[in-house]
Every structure is written in C-alpha cells, then in structure tokens.
Amino acid sequence: MSVSTSPPAAPAPADPANPDYPRGLIPPTRRGRSKNMIGDIIVELGFARRETVEEAVRQSREQGRTTGQMLIESGAVRPDQLARALAERFGVDFIDLSLYEVDMGAVSLVDGDICKRYQAIPVGFMPDGNLLVATSDPTNVLTVDEISMITGKRVHPAVAAAEDILALIGRLNRLGDAVEIEEVQDDDDALVLPEMAESEAPVVKLVHQIIAEAVQRGASDIHCDPEAGDMKVFFRIDGVLTQAATVAKAMAPGLISRIKIMASLDIAEKRKPQDGRLALGLDGRRVDVRVVTLPLVKGEGVVMRILDAGATIRTLETLGMQDLERERFETAISKPYGAVLVTGPTGSGKSTTLYGALSVVNDGERSIITIEDPVESQVAGVKQMQVANKAGLTFAHGLRAMLRADPDVIMVGEIRDRETAEIAIQAALTGHLVLSTLHTRDAPSAITRLLDMGVEPFMVAAAIDCVVAQRLARMLCDQCKKPATLPEATIARHGLEGATLFEPAGCIRCSNSGYRGRVGLYEVMPVTETIRAQLLAGASVDEIAATAEAEGMRRMRDDGVHKVALGLTTLAEVGRVTAGF
Numbered sequence: 001m002s003v004s005t006s007p008p009a010a011p012a013p014a015d016p017a018n019p020d021y022p023r024g025l026i027p028p029t030r031r032g033r034s035k036n037m038i039g040d041i042i043v044e045l046g047f048a049r050r051e052t053v054e055e056a057v058r059q060s061r062e063q064g065r066t067t068g069q070m071l072i073e074s075g076a077v078r079p080d081q082l083a084r085a086l087a088e089r090f091g092v093d094f095i096d097l098s099l100y101e102v103d104m105g106a107v108s109l110v111d112g113d114i115c116k117r118y119q120a121i122p123v124g125f126m127p128d129g130n131l132l133v134a135t136s137d138p139t140n141v142l143t144v145d146e147i148s149m150i151t152g153k154r155v156h157p158a159v160a161a162a163e164d165i166l167a168l169i170g171r172l173n174r175l176g177d178a179v180e181i182e183e184v185q186d187d188d189d190a191l192v193l194p195e196m197a198e199s200e201a202p203v204v205k206l207v208h209q210i211i212a213e214a215v216q217r218g219a220s221d222i223h224c225d226p227e228a229g230d231m232k233v234f235f236r237i238d239g240v241l242t243q244a245a246t247v248a249k250a251m252a253p254g255l256i257s258r259i260k261i262m263a264s265l266d267i268a269e270k271r272k273p274q275d276g277r278l279a280l281g282l283d284g285r286r287v288d289v290r291v292v293t294l295p296l297v298k299g300e301g302v303v304m305r306i307l308d309a310g311a312t313i314r315t316l317e318t319l320g321m322q323d324l325e326r327e328r329f330e331t332a333i334s335k336p337y338g339a340v341l342v343t344g345p346t347g348s349g350k351s352t353t354l355y356g357a358l359s360v361v362n363d364g365e366r367s368i369i370t371i372e373d374p375v376e377s378q379v380a381g382v383k384q385m386q387v388a389n390k391a392g393l394t395f396a397h398g399l400r401a402m403l404r405a406d407p408d409v410i411m412v413g414e415i416r417d418r419e420t421a422e423i424a425i426q427a428a429l430t431g432h433l434v435l436s437t438l439h440t441r442d443a444p445s446a447i448t449r450l451l452d453m454g455v456e457p458f459m460v461a462a463a464i465d466c467v468v469a470q471r472l473a474r475m476l477c478d479q480c481k482k483p484a485t486l487p488e489a490t491i492a493r494h495g496l497e498g499a500t501l502f503e504p505a506g507c508i509r510c511s512n513s514g515y516r517g518r519v520g521l522y523e524v525m526p527v528t529e530t531i532r533a534q535l536l537a538g539a540s541v542d543e544i545a546a547t548a549e550a551e552g553m554r555r556m557r558d559d560g561v562h563k564v565a566l567g568l569t570t571l572a573e574v575g576r577v578t579a580g581f
Contacts, residue, residue, distance in 0.1 A: 021093075022124070023099050023100065023506070024097070024098070024100030025093055025094075025095050025096075025100060026084070026087075026093060026094045026095075026096070027093050028087055028088050028091050028092060028093065028094070029088065031091040031092075033089065033091055034088065034089045034090075034091065037067075038066075038067055038068060038085055038086065039067050042077060042081070042085045045084065047076075047081045047084075047085065048071060048076045048077050052076045053067070053076075056070040056071045056076065068085075068086075079162065079163050079164070080096060080098075080160075080161045082161070083136070083159045083161040083162075084159075086138060086159050087138065087159035092138050092157055092159060093158035093159070094159050095123070095134050095158035095160045096160070096164075097123070097134060097160050097161075097168055098164065099508060099512075100124070101511060103125065103245050104172075104209050104233070104245040105206070105230070105231075105246040105247040105248065105251075106125060106131060106132070107122055107172055108203075108209070108247075108251070109122050109131070109150070109151045109153075110147055110150055110151065111202070112173055114146070114147075115169050116166070116169055118135070118140070118143040119135065119136040119137065119162050119165050119166070120133055120140075120143045120147065120157075121133065121134055121165055121168060121169055122134075122147065122151070123168075125246055129153075129154075130153065130154045130155065130156040131147070131151055131153040131156065133147055133155050133156065133157050134158055134159075134168075135157050135158070135159060135160065136159070136161065136162035136165055138157060138159050151248075202251070203251060203254040203255055204258055206247070206251070206255060207255060207259060207262070210233060210244070210245060211280060211287075212282060213244070214244070214306060217235060217237055218237060218517075219235035219236055219306060220236050220237075220305065220306055220347065221236040221304065221305050221306065222302075222303070223236070223241065223301070223302075224247075224252075224256065224259070224301055224303070224304075225296075226252065228298060230246050230247060230248055230249050230252070231247040231248075231251075231252035231255070231299075232245075232246060233247060236347075237511075237513075238472075238474045238513075238515055238516075238517065238518050239347055239472055239518065239577075253300075256300050256301075259291060259302050259304070260293065260302075263276035263277060263278045263289075264276050264278075265291065265293065270295055270300050271295055273292065273293055273294055274293045275291065275292045275293070276291045277290050277374075278291060287306060290304065290305040291303075292304075292305075307374060307376050307377075313355045313356070313358075313359055314355070315359055316330065316356045319356055319520050320519040320520040320521075320563070321522050321524070322522075322562070324552070324554070325468075325522050325554065329357075329468060329524050331466075331526075332466030333357045333435070333466075334360075334361075335433065335465060336408075336431070337428060337430075337432055338463060339425065339434040339435075339436065339463045339465060340357070340434070340465055340467075340468070341436055341437065341438055341446050341466070341467045342354055342438075342467075342468045342469075343437065343439065343440040343441075343442070343446045343467060343468065344437075344439070344469055344470045344471060346439070347472070348470055348471050349470055349520055350437040351376050351437070353468065353470060354411055354436075355376075355377055355379070358370075358379055358382060358409075358435070359379075361409050361433065362381050367383070367406060367409070368381070368408065368409040368411070369385070369405060369407045369409075369410055369411075370382060370384045370385065370410070370412075371385040371386075371387060371399060371402065371412055372384060372385070372411070372413035373386070373414070374386060374387075383405075385398050385402075387413070395412060395413065395415075395417075396419040396420045396423060399412060399423045399424065400423060403423070403427055403432075407432060408432065408433065409432070409433045410424075410427055410434050411435040412434065412436040413437065414436065414437050414439075415436050415438055415453075417453065418453045421453045421454075421455050422454075422455055424436055425450070425460065426459075428463040428464075429463050434463075438450075441469075442523060442545070442556065443467040443468065443525035443548070444525060444542075444545040445469075446464075446469070447464065447527075447531075447535055450464075457535055457536055458536060461527075461532040461535045462532075465527055466524065466526050466527060467524075468522060468523070468524050468525075469522070469523045469525075469556060470521060470523075470556070471521045471560075471578055472520055472521070473518060473519055473521055473563070473573045473574055474513075474516075474569065474573050475516060475518055475568050475569055476502050476504055476516075476567070476569060477504065477506075477507060477510035477513075477514055477515060477516040478516070479510070479516075480505040480509070480510065480514065481503065481504060481505060482505045483500065483501070483503075484503035484570070485501075486571070490571070494571065495561070496561065496565055499564070499565040500567060501565075501567070501570075502570070504570065515573070519563060519568050521556050521557075521560045521563065521574065521577065521578065522554075522556065522559055523559065525553050528547075528551060530547055530551070531548065531551075534547060556578050557578045560573075560574030560577070560578055561574060
C-alpha cells in the first residue's frame with residue numbers, strides 16, 4: 001500500500017457534496033446508527049448479491065462467526081468493502097487508506113504499540129482541527145477516549161479495514177527504522193549524537209519518518225515552518241511545495257532541536273541563522289542533507305535540502321532535449337577547449353545537465369576535476385572538490401588550484417563573481433573545456449551577465465562556445481492523465497491544431513496531483529561568429545536573441561509547447577515555469 005504524507009486539505013474532495021472532505025474520506029449517507037443489519041447494507045451498496053449474503057448469514061450462525069468474516073473468507077467482499085459497510089451501518093465516515101494522504105505529524109501523536117493494540121491510528125486533521133483516527137471497530141468508544149486523552153485533542157473516528165491499518169503501522173515503522181545516522185566530518189569535527197532519552201523517542205522517530213518519506217517521494221527540500229499554532233512541514237516535489245505534515249506545537253521545539261543536533265548545530269542559538277549538514281543511510285544508500293535554520297518571527301524554522309548520492313546520473317538522452325538541441329550541446333562539449341554554460345534559476349536542473357555532460361566527456365582518457373557547492377552526486381573517474389568557505393576553499397581558490405593539477409575538463413558549480421568568471425574564461429582560452437552555470441533568465445542574457453561582472457568582451461567572445469537555458473516542467477502522470485478540451489483560439493495561438501492534449505486528473509501514484517516527474521524545457525544557443533561580432537560591437541540582449549533565433553535557436557516556451565503536443569505536460573505548466581518569456 002502506498003501512503004504519502006500530504007495534508008487532508010490539499011487533495012480533491014471525495015464527494016462534490018462534501019467539499020471539505022479529502023480524497024479517500026467518504027461520509028455516510030446519514031449520521032447515526034442504522035436499523036439495518038450489516039448484510040442488508042452490503043447488498044444496498046452493491047458489494048454482494050442477496051443470495052450470497054443470506055448464505056453467509058446461514059454459515060455464520062452454524063459456525064458462530066460474523067457475517068462479515070464469512071463474506072471475506074469466501075471472497076464475496078473485500079476487507080475495505082466490509083469496512084465501508086460498517087461505517088454506513090454506524091453512521092460514521094469511511095476512510096480508504098490507499099487513497100487518503102496520511103499526515104506524519106498526526107501519526108506521531110500516538111505510540112505504534114498502542115495503535116496496534118487498538119487497531120486504530122491517527123492519520124490527519126479535519127478542517128475543524130479535530131484529530132482524524134482510522135479505526136477498524138467503530139463501536140469501541142474506549143479507543144476514541146484513550147486516543148483523545150493521549151493527544152489532548154477531540155477525535156473524529158473513521159472506519160478503515162483492519163488489514164490496511166496494520167499495513168500502515170508496519171510501513172511507518174519501517175520508514176523510521178530504515179534511517180541510519182552516518183558520521184559527518186565537517187571542519188575536523190565529527191558528528192556524535194547524544195544518547196536519546198526515552199521521552200525524545202517519538203520526536204526522533206518523527207524526524208526519521210519525515211526524511212525517509214521525503215526521499216521516497218523524490219522531494220528535493222523539506223521546509224519546517226513555524227505557525228501561530230502547530231508547525232507545518234512541506235515537501236518540495238517536482239518544484240512545487242506540498243504540505244506534508246502538521247507537527248503539534250508542543251512537539252515542534254523538540255523536532256527543531258533534534259534536527260540541529262543531527263546537523264551538529266548549536267541548539268541554544270536561536271537568534272541567528274545556522275547551516276550544517278548530516279548524512280543518512282537509507283535502504284543501503286547514502287543521503288546527504290544540507291540544513292539551514294531561520295530565526296523567524298513566529299519561531300525557528302528549518303529547511304533541509306536533500307542530496308541523494310545514490311541517485312542515478314541521467315544521460316543527455318533522458319533529459320528531454322530534442323534532437324537539434326542535444327546535437328548542438330554535444331557538439332560544444334565535444335570540443336577540446338572552450339566554455340559551455342548552463343543557465344537558469346535555482347532548482348531548474350542545471351547541475352543535472354552538467355552531470356549529463358560529464359557522462360559524455362568522462363571517457364577515461366581525460367582528467368576531469370570539479371568544484372561544487374555542494375557535491376550532489378559522486379562520479380567514478382572524476383576528481384570532485386567541495387567548497388568549504390570556512391576553510392577558505394571558495395570557487396575562485398579551488399579553480400586556481402585545479403588549473404595547476406593538469407586537468408583536461410573543469411566543471412565549476414557556479415560562476416558567482418568576477419574573479420571566478422575571469423579564471424574560468426582564461427581556463428577556456430588556454431586549452432581547457434570548462435563547464436559551469438550562471439543565474440540568468442535565458443541563454444542570450446548569459447553573455448551580457450558576464451560583461452556586467454566585468455569580464456572583457458573580447459574574452460567572452462573568444463571563450464564561450466554554447467549557452468543552454470532551461471526550466472523544469474512537471475510531467476503529467478501517465479496513469480491518470482485525461483484528454484483536455486481547450487478553446488480553439490488557444491489551440492491556434494500555440495499551433496497545436498491536430499494534437500491530442502491532456503490535463504491532470506490525480507491518482508495514488510502521483511499523490512493526487514496529476515503530475516509525476518519533470519521534463520526539461522531548453523533553449524540551446526551556439527555562439528556563432530555572427531553572435532561574437534555582435535558581442536564585440538556592443539549589441540543588446542534582444543539583438544543577440546534575434547540573431548540566435550534566425551540561426552535556428554528554439555525558445556524555451558516553444559520547446560514547452562512542443563512537449564505539450566507530445567502529451568508530456570500542459571500549457572498551464574509551461575506558462576508557470578516560463579513566465580516572463
């Protein structure tokens with residue numbers, strides 16, 4: 001069973017008549033206990049035929065067992081259907097745990113052993129703040145009272161299949177137990193975690209579950225944001241923040257402190273930002289996490305950037321470049337010297353593209369050295385350095401050292417200042433292939449950005465061979481995307497006549513978002529002799545862009561529209577990530 005950790009408010013409602021109800025939570029047709037027997041309700045719901053139920057009733061009387069047990073054993077109904085019928089009989093909600101998106105913060109409020117004993121588990125919060133508890137026995141008021149007393153919250157019970165409850169408890173336990181803290185060496189100080197007090201165990205387990213779930217769902221960042229009441233936890237998945245958990249106000253300080261301890265930060269310092277890192281072992285692979293604390297008005301917040309060292313490096317063929325763009329990019333990185341730049345905002349996949357380029361040039365015959373902040377993936381056959389500002393190892397300092405180490409290919413994680421830019425340009429001019437990134441709006445702007453940094457125009461013109469600009473658009477989920485109908489004027493404006501267009505629907509595989517994974521939108525600008533001449537003549541960005549388009553450069557938005565026509569994404573998503581183009 002797949003379970004995510006998004007909040008109940010985010011998914012589409014289960015019933016248009018109940019817009020406050022999240023997906024997977026189904027209200028009964030009427031509140032209060034029904035006079036009908038469970039067999040009658042199963043027939044009314046269409047789960048089994050009348051004669052099948054009557055036979056199960058007869059057998060249950062003979063064997064001293066319940067009608068529901070007989071129906072399940074015979075295969076006439078599924079456990080979730082029986083749970084739905086129970087909910088209907090007692091006039092309470094039914095919860096389908098295969099669809100409902102579980103809130104880790106709610107789960108952490110009750111110990112797993114208690115949940116097993118009662119076959120009940122908190123899974124989220126209702127819009128009125130009441131604690132939503134999945135239970136297999138709606139008649140057991142002791143369960144409701146016990147959980148209410150433990151959590152200090154009013155309980156909103158919902159019936160779920162006992163098998164689903166036990167499977168959820170087991171899965172969440174495995175998530176927490178799968179995490180192993182690894183030693184991190186930072187500035188000659190090794191991370192040593194203090195002994196965990198018994199009272200801290202729920203907080204520690206919650207931290208492990210949140211990180212493990214984030215990694216499992218492919219999140220790039222975890223945001224722990226303090227609020228006036230409870231703390232909210234968000235995952236950034238496919239570039240979009242999704243609420244993942246609600247941490248009780250009383251538990252929030254402990255959660256922040258535990259993360260700070262794991263990242264070897266000062267837990268007593270709450271007035272200024274801190275940054276650190278930690279390493280986790282998760283299902284046999286190493287996951288590095290960069291941690292930043294923020295002293296916010298409503299309390300201390302934490303942002304964790306997940307760097308999965310075990311992630312597979314993607315090849316250029318899998319990035320989403322079309323044939324022409326990939327051919328131009330590969331031509332540039334196949335040259336023995338010169339500079340190739342990848343531009344875009346933070347989180348646009350620049351590093352992924354650079355690693356894809358490394359996979360092409362890493363042929364075992366060339367010396368490749370990188371300096372990165374941070375090293376996101378370890379590549380066999382490549383000498384990689386990590387920026388360490390505290391130790392004086394900056395991009396510029398590391399780049400100078402690299403040039404004395406006989407490299408053929410140099411990768412600089414980011415050109416941030418004039419010094420780094422000038423050293424990188426000089427390296428490209430003196431027989432090295434230089435790969436790096438810039439933060440610019442589009443490909444033509446990268447040229448003027450270097451000029452603004454103070455690099456001489458003739459050096460830029462001579463050194464830069466190609467610039468790639470990119471964004472990442474969410475891909476439609478293949479399992480649930482559905483045909484879309486757009487206005488004819490919109491279709492004509494984007495040249496999509498004859499294309500089959502799709503829109504997001506939402507299913508369990510995509511956490512009900514309708515999107516799963518991301519695809520790159522690119523514009524690749526080779527720096528031709530014409531563009532070099534324009535650069536030396538002081539041409540504007542618009543003039544350079546016009547020349548590049550005339551020479552065959554496809555703009556990023558146009559690349560996005562092409563991928564809409566292929567059924568990979570939507571016009572709305574392309575517009576979101578290319579706003580301003």
